[in-house]
Amino acid sequence: MTSSAPVKRLYIKTYGCQMNVYDSERMADVLRPLGYGMTDDPEGADLVVLNTCHIREKATEKVYSELGQIKRMKARKAEAGGQMTIAVAGCVAQAEGAEIIKRQPAVDLVVGPQAYHQMPELIARAHRAKGEGLAAEFSPEEKFDALPEARHVTGVTAFLTVQEGCDKFCTFCVVPYTRGAEWSRPAEAILAEARGLAEKGVREVTLLGQNVNAYDGAEGGLAALVRALAKIDGIDRIRYTTSHPRDMDEALIAAHGEVEELMPYLHLPVQAGSDKILKAMNRDHTAESYLRLVERIRAARPDMAMSCDFIVGFPGEREKDFQATLDLVAEVNYASAFSFKYSRRPGTPASAMPGQVDEAVKEERLARLNALLSQQQQAFNEAQAGKVLPVLIEKPGRREGQLGGRSPYLQPVHLDGPDHLVGEIVPVRIVTGHKGSLTGELVQALEPA
Ligand code: SAH
Ligand code: SF4
Ligand code: F3S
Numbered sequence: 111m112t113s114s115a116p117v118k119r120l121y122i123k124t125y126g127c128q129m130n131v132y133d134s135e136r137m138a139d140v141l142r143p144l145g146y147g148m149t150d151d152p153e154g155a156d157l158v159v160l161n162t163c164h165i166r167e168k169a170t171e172k173v174y175s176e177l178g179q180i181k182r183m184k185a186r187k188a189e190a191g192g193q194m195t196i197a198v199a200g201c202v203a204q205a206e207g208a209e210i211i212k213r214q215p216a217v218d219l220v221v222g223p224q225a226y227h228q229m230p231e232l233i234a235r236a237h238r239a240k241g242e243g244l245a246a247e248f249s250p251e252e253k254f255d256a257l258p259e260a261r262h263v264t265g266v267t268a269f270l271t272v273q274e275g276c277d278k279f280c281t282f283c284v285v286p287y288t289r290g291a292e293w294s295r296p297a298e299a300i301l302a303e304a305r306g307l308a309e310k311g312v313r314e315v316t317l318l319g320q321n322v323n324a325y326d327g328a329e330g331g332l333a334a335l336v337r338a339l340a341k342i343d344g345i346d347r348i349r350y351t352t353s354h355p356r357d358m359d360e361a362l363i364a365a366h367g368e369v370e371e372l373m374p375y376l377h378l379p380v381q382a383g384s385d386k387i388l389k390a391m392n393r394d395h396t397a398e399s400y401l402r403l404v405e406r407i408r409a410a411r412p413d414m415a416m417s418c419d420f421i422v423g424f425p426g427e428r429e430k431d432f433q434a435t436l437d438l439v440a441e442v443n444y445a446s447a448f449s450f451k452y453s454r455r456p457g458t459p460a461s462a463m464p465g466q467v468d469e470a471v472k473e474e475r476l477a478r479l480n481a482l483l484s485q486q487q488q489a490f491n492e493a494q495a496g497k498v499l500p501v502l503i504e505k506p507g508r509r510e511g512q513l514g515g516r517s518p519y520l521q522p523v524h525l526d527g528p529d530h531l532v533g534e535i536v537p538v539r540i541v542t543g544h545k546g547s548l549t550g551e552l553v554q555a556l557e558p559a
Contacts, residue, residue, distance in 0.1 A: 133199070134161045135262070195233055208220065267315075268314070270307070301342070313502055319350075390463065444490075500518060515536075537554070
């Protein structure tokens, strides 16, 4: 490998969840040895990858409108005598496959979430003959084996995929179809990747999986994996997402009370507060069982900041069902949350259910839920004022002399301080809590660097 090799320009746009963010980074790792360097402008790029999300209709439609623009860039490049390859990766690729090329013929290749390690070969094939650039098998094992061991690291925090797929089949959701069955990476491979990250300066890892707490690649499950990761020198903070209430076992709850590196922030989606709706969603928990679970988690870790996903306007949701969601929110008191209007996804059981809810009703319920959730988030942030929190400094701030970091509760923290603190965990006195962030100041006078 020579550094003078001509650099081909690679543009990747990522939609959807953190698993896609991880996959995009790994795609860049796969393509780097072929001479591809990242660019943040698609115009004139040699390879454009859209790493897509299929979760809601809007997410899917965005991809096609983006493709329309990329197609024009491809034409401009061709006029200038160049060549642009367009790849669609991720969950839309998995769900729609070759249909994408039919709908947008400018697309050269379609590669599902379990096949992007084959991209170099696919690119070569796509250049030879149109229509061969399709790979959408399910084999996470093969993929992880084929990915380069070394990762290109840019910051002090990193995502680390430990589990993929979903066997839960919530009736509204496409993920079991786009990501395949639940599968866990062997613990050894994860620990090796984490050690590599730590050597490159990563201090915090977020373990990823569509059902991360269903992890069974180590004896003792996710709790055992977390304990092993916590022993790695340099890894001082561990988070994981997304969890299903069903897989939140005693060992994992206990780890929250015992493993100092495990951060007191938990994203634990409930989706709705009405048992009738939860049943129709096939969630396998009731509002009551979820509330009891949260209680047990908070008994192990009293300062646990809870986060959640909600869907409003699921088929059959009446005003009193929605009210039950508001009641549950009031009881848990969330530090942050994401809420969505139910989106009818082709092929899922809920899309064929009677009692589809009017768009206007969904809008109105979403607004009421969001008002309550942002009130809770702001109150949680304001309650930090006056406390001293350990903050991981992630990057220089926008202004000179400013720093950006995160509290244990995942809140962004802004403070003044020198750049050499990036990568350090420092005590910060929180001065003010805002809607979505905190302002603080360094506690002790710092020695010169
Ligand atoms: N595995 C995770 C979440 C995966 S998708 C879990 O089980 O919680 C992320 C979120 O998107 C879901 O939690 C859900 O709130 C939302 N979502 C999924 N399908 C949806 C749909 N059809 N319409 C609206 N929101 C949806
Ligand atoms: Fe989708 Fe449910 Fe699986 Fe989460 S648990 S990915 S919401 S099917
Ligand atoms: Fe979207 Fe696929 Fe993630 S559908 S939310 S990118 S698993």
